[in-house]
Structure formats: structure tokens, C-alpha cells
Amino acid sequence: MYISLKHVTKKYNDKVVLNDISLEIEKGQILALLGPSGCGKTTLLNSLAGLVDIEFGHIEVNGQLYSRGGYTLPPESRKIGMVFQDFALWPHMNVFDNIAFGLKVQRLSRSAVSNRVAEMLEVVRLSGYENHFPYQLSGGQKQRVAIARALAPGPSLLLMDEPLSSLDAQLRVEMRWQLVEIIRKAGVTTVYVTHDQAEALTMADHIVLLHRGNIEQQGTPTDLYRSPETSFTAAFIGTSNLLPCDIVSESGGFVTVDCDGLQWTTQTVDYVSDQPMMLMVRPDDIQEIGQNPIHSKGTSILGKIERKSYLGNQWLYGVRISCSTNPVLEWVDDEERQVGDSVSLWVPMEATRIVRKDSVTLV
Known part of the structure; x- marks a missing residue:
């Protein structure tokens, strides 16, 4: 070397x-x-x-x-x-x-x-x-x-x-x-x-x-x-939605995780049973149900647009989703919508990743 x-x-x-x-x-x-x-x-x-x-x-x-x-x-x-x-x-x-x-x-x-x-x-x-x-x-x-x-x-x-x-x-x-x-x-x-x-x-x-x-x-x-390994990498490189999660079950190469009452399907990952984990999904990997055909395993989400900003060629939305803590999920799409609109979203399984939770301190 x-x-x-x-x-x-x-x-x-x-x-x-x-x-x-x-x-x-x-x-x-x-x-x-x-x-x-x-x-x-x-x-x-x-x-x-x-x-x-x-x-x-x-x-x-x-x-x-x-x-x-x-x-x-x-x-x-x-x-x-x-x-x-x-x-x-x-x-x-x-x-x-x-x-x-x-x-x-x-x-x-x-x-x-x-x-x-x-x-x-x-x-x-x-x-x-x-x-x-x-x-x-x-x-x-x-x-x-x-x-x-x-x-x-x-x-x-x-x-x-x-x-x-x-x-x-x-x-x-x-x-x-x-x-x-x-x-x-x-x-x-x-x-x-x-x-x-x-x-x-x-x-x-x-x-x-x-x-x-x-x-x-x-x-x-x-x-x-x-393929970030930690929540710090996922947050620092690009934009990520990060949700605390628990492993519910693992079978046939798929993992089911629970994020405050909302269950997601993701891929098998190496993890330590007592280590805090987070589910990561990029805003531009989220799709709208009905706008795109669904060809893969994944998770459907209902939510309401709470905020929006214009990126020049796309819109960035903050979508309040339905689970116990009601987090806001960031989502990027080409079409303009209004604050208060309800949306049905789809997150393909291959677009999600489990990462180790650490101290995400971005100075």
C-alpha cells in the first residue's frame, strides 16, 4: 500500500x-x-x-x-x-x-x-x-x-x-x-x-x-x-429519516421491525440483541401509492403533509405519519401538494436499512 x-x-x-x-x-x-x-x-x-x-x-x-x-x-x-x-x-x-x-x-x-x-x-x-x-x-x-x-x-x-x-x-x-x-x-x-x-x-x-x-x-x-453502518453516518452523508426501532421477527431473509407501533419490512442485518438500532430511509426513496406500481416487498404509510419547501426541481415534504410518537417523515417528490393534504406512501424494502444508534451530534 x-x-x-x-x-x-x-x-x-x-x-x-x-x-x-x-x-x-x-x-x-x-x-x-x-x-x-x-x-x-x-x-x-x-x-x-x-x-x-x-x-x-x-x-x-x-x-x-x-x-x-x-x-x-x-x-x-x-x-x-x-x-x-x-x-x-x-x-x-x-x-x-x-x-x-x-x-x-x-x-x-x-x-x-x-x-x-x-x-x-x-x-x-x-x-x-x-x-x-x-x-x-x-x-x-x-x-x-x-x-x-x-x-x-x-x-x-x-x-x-x-x-x-x-x-x-x-x-x-x-x-x-x-x-x-x-x-x-x-x-x-x-x-x-x-x-x-x-x-x-x-x-x-x-x-x-x-x-x-x-x-x-x-x-x-x-x-x-x-450502506451506512451507524446513525451518525446516515445523518451526515445525505439526508435520512431515522426512526428508533426494535427487531420483532426475522424469517426468510426478511426482518420485521417495530418503530413506535408502526411495523416495517426490511432486509436481514447483523445486529447485537442489546444494542439500540434505528431504521433509515432516504427521502427520495419513498414513493406515493397509486403514482408508481408496487413490485416489491415494503411498508405502506399513511400521513399528512405538515410542511413543504421547494428544491428547484423537486419538493421536500414533511409528512406527519401515524404511529405512537407521530414523527415527521421527510419525502421528496416531483409534484406540488398542499400543507394539510393526506398522502399514502410506500417504502420499498430495499430502500430501508438498519443502523446502529449512536450519538448523532452534528456540529
């Missing part, structure tokens, strides 16, 4: 910020460190960069020891590039000199520096901007200069700390595609820190979701979205 972290632990005073973190990253992979503020993702990134010492465990990149308890290879000895949230461009240097900075540190010849800068400007689609200063650039252009500067020395590892968070919403969406294209073209292994689930889902090959210094779950974007 190209990058290996084993039992990495970091404390600040008595507070454990990284708790026994173990993960592996393949060469050329884009890995997203995702999680709420304070979960440890930036500390983990800084540990890879050599900016933070670790108390226990070790970090290796391409067979070289980067960190272990009591030893940290200096950042300048690690072949890494880093892109910061605020771009960190030198304001008194033009685009050429900003990109050339790391190359000059390597004491390359003037012609080699010029050739490499020209190559990077082409990669980030900024050829002709060599003499511009940062104040003359847009936010997206500044970001691309920062990426070119990080890639110019030919790093074996690219670290990115929420690089799109300072851009406006529309530009962030555009830059996601450009970033992935640039990274793929450079072929560099990348660790990308973000608290934005949309960035992680659209850009990463592999996501590591952190929660309170622990790895809550890791896998492909599809794994985390479609």
Missing part, C-alpha cells in the same frame, strides 16, 4: 484528538477526510504533512517512515505539496514566481524552472497569466495557482485543506470538476479535507468519515451513502 497509517494517536493535553487511526491509501487515489468541525480531520492532515507530532503509531509513505511516537520527519524532507483554504499566495509575487517558488528552492536551472511553470500553467488552464499578481485574479484563478504551485515540484503526496470553502457556491461546484481533472492528469495521490459531503461524494475515490477523533466509517462514496 502506498500510504499506511497504523494506530495513529494524537493528544492535546489530556484530550484525544486522533484515537487509534488506521487506514491505507492506494497510489493515485483521491481520499477525502470528511467530518464535522473538531472531528480531527485537519490534525490528521497535518500529521501527514509533518506539522504535528503523534504520540503513538506510525505513518509510512511509499515505504518511507514519516512519523512514529517520538519521531517526526521534517516537512521539508517529505515530498509533499499542500494547498490551503486561504490559497496562501505571495501577494508581492506574480503568478510565475508563486508557482516557481518551490522549484527555486530545489535549485533547478532557470530554463528548467521556466519549462515546469509553463507546463503547470497549461495543466491548470492559466497560460498567459504569468505576469498577473494575486490581486488581479478571481477566486477560482487564485485556487488554480495554488494548486499549480503545490504540484510544480512533483510531490508524491498532495494535501488539500478545505481548498474550496472560501469560494462562492457556484464556483465551488465548477472547481470540483476542475480539481479532479487536474489531480487525475497529474496522477498524484491526494488527501482532501472537507466538511462538505457533496465535495467528498463527487470528488473522492474513498471517504474516511471521522467523528470525535475516530473513524466512524470508511469506503467508497456509494458505500457510505447506500
Whole structure:
């Protein structure tokens, strides 16, 4: 494996910020460190960069020891590039000199520096901007200069700390595609820190979701979205309806669960008998009875629309359903309805999942 972290632990005073973190990253992979503020993702990134010492465990990149308890290879000895949230461009240097900075540190010849800068400007689609200063650039252009500067020395590892968070919403969406294209073209292994689930889902090959210094779950974007293991993952990745439930019976590959008096049919899952469980269903997986033919096992629900909001291409409804606690179920549909309308809904069995209940604290 190209990058290996084993039992990495970091404390600040008595507070454990990284708790026994173990993960592996393949060469050329884009890995997203995702999680709420304070979960440890930036500390983990800084540990890879050599900016933070670790108390226990070790970090290796391409067979070289980067960190272990009591030893940290200096950042300048690690072949890494880093892109910061605020771009960190030198304001008194033009685009050429900003990109050339790391190359000059390597004491390359003037012609080699010029050739490499020209190559990077082409990669980030900024050829002709060599003499511009940062104040003359847009936010997206500044970001691309920062990426070119990080890639110019030919790093074996690219670290990115929420690089799109300072851009406006529309530009962030555009830059996601450009970033992935640039990274793929450079072929560099990348660790990308973000608290934005949309960035992680659209850009990463592999996501590591952190929660309170622990790895809550890791896998492909599809794994985390479609197969969350805990209520925290289900709530943080996408939008989920989560209902406390008890296992009633299990037979023939199907499980019947009770959620405050309303029984649901779902699929067999591994569970611990004394562990609290929750039933998860995504709002866009719920159907209206009569609008779509029913071809599978599932659960029918009666409810009344209590609130609604327009999403642009669909409507998001809050439906008060009939069971002992009368929870509100979120449901997405194309057709507009009115608050107070009664609806008959259908939840296919394959759209539900049983997850472990934990402390769903989204900061």
C-alpha cells in the first residue's frame, strides 16, 4: 500500500484528538477526510504533512517512515505539496514566481524552472497569466495557482485543506470538476479535507468519515451513502429519516421491525440483541401509492403533509405519519401538494436499512 497509517494517536493535553487511526491509501487515489468541525480531520492532515507530532503509531509513505511516537520527519524532507483554504499566495509575487517558488528552492536551472511553470500553467488552464499578481485574479484563478504551485515540484503526496470553502457556491461546484481533472492528469495521490459531503461524494475515490477523533466509517462514496453502518453516518452523508426501532421477527431473509407501533419490512442485518438500532430511509426513496406500481416487498404509510419547501426541481415534504410518537417523515417528490393534504406512501424494502444508534451530534 502506498500510504499506511497504523494506530495513529494524537493528544492535546489530556484530550484525544486522533484515537487509534488506521487506514491505507492506494497510489493515485483521491481520499477525502470528511467530518464535522473538531472531528480531527485537519490534525490528521497535518500529521501527514509533518506539522504535528503523534504520540503513538506510525505513518509510512511509499515505504518511507514519516512519523512514529517520538519521531517526526521534517516537512521539508517529505515530498509533499499542500494547498490551503486561504490559497496562501505571495501577494508581492506574480503568478510565475508563486508557482516557481518551490522549484527555486530545489535549485533547478532557470530554463528548467521556466519549462515546469509553463507546463503547470497549461495543466491548470492559466497560460498567459504569468505576469498577473494575486490581486488581479478571481477566486477560482487564485485556487488554480495554488494548486499549480503545490504540484510544480512533483510531490508524491498532495494535501488539500478545505481548498474550496472560501469560494462562492457556484464556483465551488465548477472547481470540483476542475480539481479532479487536474489531480487525475497529474496522477498524484491526494488527501482532501472537507466538511462538505457533496465535495467528498463527487470528488473522492474513498471517504474516511471521522467523528470525535475516530473513524466512524470508511469506503467508497456509494458505500457510505447506500450502506451506512451507524446513525451518525446516515445523518451526515445525505439526508435520512431515522426512526428508533426494535427487531420483532426475522424469517426468510426478511426482518420485521417495530418503530413506535408502526411495523416495517426490511432486509436481514447483523445486529447485537442489546444494542439500540434505528431504521433509515432516504427521502427520495419513498414513493406515493397509486403514482408508481408496487413490485416489491415494503411498508405502506399513511400521513399528512405538515410542511413543504421547494428544491428547484423537486419538493421536500414533511409528512406527519401515524404511529405512537407521530414523527415527521421527510419525502421528496416531483409534484406540488398542499400543507394539510393526506398522502399514502410506500417504502420499498430495499430502500430501508438498519443502523446502529449512536450519538448523532452534528456540529
